[in-house]
Amino acid sequence: MWPDILRVVASIYTGTVRAYDVVTMLQREGHPTALGEAIAAYGRIFKSLHILAYIDVDETYRRDIKHIRNLQEGRHALARKICHGKKGELYHRYERGLENQLGVLGLVLNCVVLWTTVYLDAAVRQLKAQGYPVRDEDMARLSPFVNTQLGVHGAYTFLLPDLAPGAIRALRDPDAPDADDDEI
Structure with missing residues (x-):
């Protein structure tokens, strides 16, 4: 069904057919047509390639994905x-x-x-x-x-501190002992 898939893509790209009409054409009574199944199978190729690359290729690829997931979390x-x-x-x-x-x-x-x-x-x-x-x-x-x-939780103040332009408040001394949670 490759020629049909290309024709659908070209029709959407050139504006001959609206994407909404293509989506309704690709399914009948809630079930995908043969062309809809072919497009879905084509999409699964890239998912499979991604999974294979994740499993088999380079460990840095897995580390990169884990790093991105950790950032999102x-x-x-x-x-x-x-x-x-x-x-x-x-x-x-x-x-x-x-x-x-x-x-x-x-x-x-x-x-x-x-x-x-x-x-x-x-x-x-x-x-x-x-x-x-x-x-x-x-x-x-x-x-x-x-x-x-x-x-x-607690009270908030939105008053600007008295700082010089571009300055930030003083940082905590790294050698000083940590304050207890009760004192904060």
């Missing part, structure tokens, strides 16, 4: 912590309301990641300036999705 964990009111679940009666909630969550998440990135960079620069050994392997494992410093 870190982002999701941070989003769940920020959106703590209903256990990380969004409830709204209308689609528009859900879009607004997701948009605000994304904005707050991006602000937290930016804040964390700025302070991670400042902390690394301070450690290097003080002569602490900072290895590249350790730098590669730093993530802006850490959330141990986040306090999502």
